[in-house]
Amino acid sequence: MAEIVxxxxxxxxxxPGAAADLAAKVEWAWDHPExxxxxxxxxxxxxEAKYQPSTNYDMLVDIYRRAMARRAQQGVVRVxxxxxPQN
Numbered sequence: 001m002a003e004i005v006x007x008x009x010x011x012x013x014x015x016p017g018a019a020a021d022l023a024a025k026v027e028w029a030w031d032h033p034e035x036x037x038x039x040x041x042x043x044x045x046x047x048e049a050k051y052q053p054s055t056n057y058d059m060l061v062d063i064y065r066r067a068m069a070r071r072a073q074q075g076v077v078r079v080x081x082x083x084x085p086q087n
Contacts, residue, residue, distance in 0.1 A: 010043040 005011040012029065014021040029036045049055070 005043075009039065010046055011039055 002013055005013060007013040012025045014025045
């Protein structure tokens with residue numbers, strides 16, 4: 001989660017297995033509702049920008065296109081087209 005959550009921006013980090021650290025973060029969140037709401041909005045915006053199915057699909061297709069193009073340059077495979085999702 002540390003790779004996904006930006007401490008103080010999109011959430012809070014705590015040390016795994018450290019109950020006191022987790023309790024301190026919960027207490028901070030309880031005492032700072034406006035900052036917590038701001039982090040929630042930032043987390044939602046990041047989720048919508050990075051983790052929507054259409055975004056993930058586009059990223060995955062781009063990965064395949066680049067891999068296929070590299071293979072085509074090596075004479076291994078011929079690139080014709082990539083299918084688009086059917087809604």
